[in-house]
Amino acid sequence: MAYSDKVLDHYENPRNVGSLDKNDPQVGTGMVGAPACGDVMKLMIKVNDSGIIEDAKFKTYGCGSAIASSSLVTEWLKGRTIEEAYAIKNSEIAEELALPPVKIHCSVLAEDAIKAAVADIKAKQAAKEAA
Amino acid sequence: MSSIYLDHNATTALDQRVLESMLPWMQRQSGNPTSRHVFGRSSRDAIEHARTQVAEACGAYASQVIFTASGTEANNFAVKGIAGSQAGSQILHSAIEHPCVSRPAKAMQQTGWLSNAIGVDEHGVLSVAQLQQHLQTQTSVVSVMLANNETGVIQNIAEIAELTRKAGAFMHTDAVQGLGKMPVSFTDLNVHAMTVSSHKIHGPQGAAALILDKRVDIQPLLHGGGQERGLRSGTENVAAIVGFGAACELAVANLAHFASHTQMLRDTFELGLKSLNVTIFSQHTTRIPNTSFFALDGIEGETLVTALDRKGFAVASGSACSSDSTEPSHVLLAMGIKPDLARGAVRVSFGAHNTLLQVADFLTALKNEILRLKQLTGVAA
């Protein structure tokens, strides 16, 4: 499997590995994939009151492309609004990392992880407002 | 061994440059081409490079090349595989095919297929009229060889393919004796499938290919790991495939020299035969340039070949594969040659390294042996 230099770089030196406090009301968590499918991505974002993502962390069980995709999106997410984050398309990730066709699903998974994390933070915010 | 080798249609010596291309794959750690580590990937790259070399020599695309272990396997694959992927009907082949085309066709009869042989004329040229007649029956595959291993006769494959296509059948040609001896283009021949082999062009034994139009459905002969796009399972013979690729590249580069040089040797040889009252088969037909097939009435080809061998000349009495048996050549019988004369057949096939001096020596030895054998057997001169 010929990986691009960018994939290898993210794989060798993954950015923003780790976890945030999942009980923090400002933290949204997205966990997508399944062990049976060979990849699980956990993405956590910390969103401030102005709706801007201050921090992002990930952990990924998966192939090099999956690790690189999630590492890349944590870089992209920081400083963006959750709306901007929500708009990130898998094709942008695939293009940036030059993923081969058989690895496109990794970028889809990363997009799903963002959407899941955003949905989680929105649900937390909604719950807070309702309370 | 100091014999002079005049049996290049049977097999050829490995070219030194081909050997050098292969040695790393025989001596170094080489991976299984399916493995994903660096050992596997470099084996895979080597195979893909060879695929390009074979494709270029055959006027085909690399994606059309399916590697097999032998020409026999490629021919079996073409006949059984293409026919097997369709509803049963007829398989046609020429009466002068190598057994690895005619016998699988015959084996298919057991599973309900019709198998028929198309005759040739006295020069060994396929009867187009017979082909057309047979094509009136629903036909799946027509297999006609490009150049015959014994007579060297070249068939008009493009024309045969045209008729075959019009009848809605698939066309296969065994081009094993053509490659390296004449220009061979898969595209120009207009066939669906074509067999080429390594060890006939100074490549190693153990590699061959079926060039296949990807639109043709084919059933694999070997099932398993799914190599060669699932069409030919089995760990690839990396060294032999690399050698085959290198041999293809050399064959194309040397073709012009091969053709003019061996034709000169053959013409000189056949001129020398004139005084011996022999029959030269297919002499006035288009032949590959290196092959001469002739017979003497009353002298067994096998006897003559053995006698010549003792004098240091390696020639054949027919195709190598059938020289176990004393049956006269099926090619000559198909041409209507009387069995007695056919039993006397001897094949000489020259290579690029043979010389005029060798031809002269061989002619002298041949004359002496014929004289001696005639005296022994009491045949009138």
Add this chain to the structure above:
Amino acid sequence: MSASIEMQVLKGSGDDLHPIYLDYSATTPVDPRVAAKMIPYITEHFGNPASRSHPYGWTAEKAVENAREEVAKLVGADPREIVWTSGATESNNLAIKGAANFYSAKGKHIITVTTEHKAVIDTVRELERQGFEATYLDPEPSGLLDLEKFKAAIRPDTVLASVMFVNNEIGVIQDITAIGNICRENGVIFHVDAAQATGKVHIDLEKLPVDLMSFSAHKTYGPKGVGALYVRRKPRIRIEAQMHGGGHERGMRSGTLATHQIVGMGEAFRIAREEMDEENVRIRRLRDKLLHGLQDIEEVYVNGDLEQRVPHNLNISFNYVEGESLIMAVKGIAVSSGSACTSASLEPSYVLRALGRSDELAHSSIRFSIGRFTTDADVDYTISLMKGKIDKLRELSPLWEMFKDGVDLSKVEWAAH
């Protein structure tokens, strides 16, 4: 041939471009002694062994027959029982299709095992398409076949059973004698794929109740592209040829023989016969060293029975680490996740799944296969590399984090995509 030459040729340094080779079950390097024996047959002694009329052909034929004797000797067979093929895939195809077709009047049921090599499974599937019926038995979690289950699978119309000697992925050794005896009692023809067995276990076909056995050269330090099929003479087993042509190999297998490759297989099998006992002691010591080193790591599982197993193989699952990223992490060693033949796809190993391993464990498996040129230093390097990389990947793994937090992963509802 001195050992130093071998090392020079084969030694990996362990960096990413020159990894240490631990994938002997995918293919072995050609032993330098084998290569030395082969080369004259592609340069000086070329010739078509079927060309009976001149010495070029005779020399080739003699070499082929010597090699046939060497192959026969390693496995306790008569040379006349050995048929050359282009490799174990062809041997398996020829044995299974050849016997099934020849004896189809007797019955059309075939028994095999789900952990067989694809060359057996796909061949049996092809026969199913042609109207045969097949039973695919699952092995026990150890990878070994339960003899009672095998016995129970036999039907009156069972014509053929195919069980591999040594599994390519997990190295377990089936009880071929016992399975063969059951076949004999029931009049079932017994085929054994022994591609992974030669030079690793003793094979004596004079005693083994086996009718057909497949061999490969390139798994035993011989060249790629050549193999053999054993076809028993007493009682005589018949097979229908699958490749037709010049009638080579007594009509069972046509096609020009690659003399140098056959010579290589003969030499490789000779070396195996003479050196296997000593070699296997050394390899077992290295394998055990590797096993002890890796067992220090938490949450590792050995796949397949450890006792009834060739010493060359160690297949281990590293829980909570994904297989492909694991392979990427260990580029300093050349290993395989699952069998080489399936590693082009993303499917978890079907062999490990047949043992009942979870998909996660199947995905995170690595097959280390040790061979003739493996050294203590290679094993030491491998252990330290694995420890470091597993730590790193688990640091990245959300599953490891959950496991450490005490989450039962089997109870999690995964958002499968």
